[in-house]
Amino acid sequence: MIARLSVVVFFSLSVLHVQAQPRPRKVFISADMEGITGVVQPAQPGPEGFEYGRAREWMTAEVNAAIAGIRAAGAAEIVVCDSHGNGQSVLIDRLPDDVRIVRGFPRPLEMMQGIDESFAAAVFIGYHASEWSANAVRGHTISSARLLGVKLNGMEVSEGIYSAALAGQFGVPVAFVSGDRLAVTQVQRIAPAAEGAIVKEPYGYHAAMTLTPARGQALIREGLSRAMGKLGSLQPYRIRTPIELEVGFKLTIDAERAAFVPGLSRSDAHNVKGSFKDMTEITKLLQVLTSLELP
Template identity: 45%
Template sequence: MKDRARLSPVLALLSLGLLPGLAAAQTPFKLYISADMEGVAGVVSDQQLHPTGFEYGRFREFMTAEVNTVIDAAFAAGVIEIVVSDSHGNGQNLLIEKFPKKVSVIRSWPRPLMMMEGIDDSFAGAILLGYHTSTHNEHGVRAHTLSSARLADVRINDKQVGEGEISAAIAGHFGVPVIMVSGDDQLVKELQGTLGNVEGAVVKWAVGFHSARTLTPAEANDVLRASTERALGRIKSFKPYKVATPVRFDIRFKSYRQADMLSYLPIVERLDSHTIRYTAKDMPTASKFVEFAVTYEADMDP
């Protein structure tokens, strides 16, 4: 960790009263970080993403370091509390002993708010770290939405979405804006197309589903630090991403079987052989259903 006794450029400007937007942030000034792994610098395949992969142990370190870089920049800018969601795979990837005090971590599954569990209206902003493009995107490293094995398409109110839009919509329900996203160039392009002027930290450039030109971890952390400082420096310029209610959530499965079984529920409409629709009063309600739909297994005995 950097020496916090040295003022960052953001904190120096804040101390001089030159960043009124940051000074006017919500009190207490809290930050939420949702951390995925596919968008971490260097990640290109299962070998980095799953515990059985020969590089997984190293890349847990790199993922943790990227989160810690953002944490360090945020504390230097005046944030007083941070919640981190370990949002990849089994939800037990981050090395929590490496985090400083005033950081709490959401781990494992299932969670009512999925990748945004723990967020509420007390946060000034949210950062989506290490995210990836959606399942309908033709580009991007490890492009998928929620489940690469099960889902072929996900839509909110007829708009195709990825995990970034879903997370942003959950945050938006609580009035919290996404202020920064990080991942490959295609992820940043995708989310800026939806969220507008959100700060984007590109740490690699997609070549294919399992290939990329990537920054080194050290340079990626420089990019993340600078992006975090810029985002916090103009935090009042961001607006929450809100979707119209009631929320129509359409899920297209790769197999017809899940659609067939879920259609037995009276709250579910079957649109075709592979697709179901659930209509919810708001995003938290929709999130609970989606978590059930993609997580439940018939053999979930104790």
């Protein structure tokens, strides 16, 4: 019976193979800027900074290095989600012609807009560590200006862990992360099989010992090729639902107003909490809460 069954299965798989060319696997790249090689201060990640133009080139080159590494391991359909600042930092005319790019804010899934169940892996380029990571380069979570940190089911999360949970909602595992040492190790705590490229050793919020952009790009390219070899064995990071959200605000008046939202209540002067259906719901909510006009 088992033998007969496997013959039938083998036959049907062969027929399928002849009839339909397998679609190339899909990889989702979310790119931030604070974790790009060489980026240490607002002089790089903000349009008013003297080195922003250069930082856009480094960021674009790291995205291209990731694409090259992914494609060294086989054909892939790629979506790049420009997730820093105004969502328009990647120089889109320097990417391969068959890549699609998510640009601009606001958008429902923020740093992961465009992700769905069809992707085989999520990749994080230029990510930084969380608000509560001492000495991380530009450590913050979602909004450096407004938030004091984000907890999901009681755990303080970085944007990397947050994005991993969003990908996990769609069954997509994290395959790779680049950034400073703290950013990479935070993601690898919840996705231990994910490959990483540490492109700088952080000294503090505005200082690091960094690799050169070319060396950072080489590490990313090599790391992605290794990561693609693990695709079958990576597990999505699925967090328990409903999700307990706790979010802290730098200004107590922001917490006060956030507690006006149905489903949120004040846990202390700076924090509000509530229980929500999934990461999609939380992501939309946090965008509204961080875009309130300053009092």
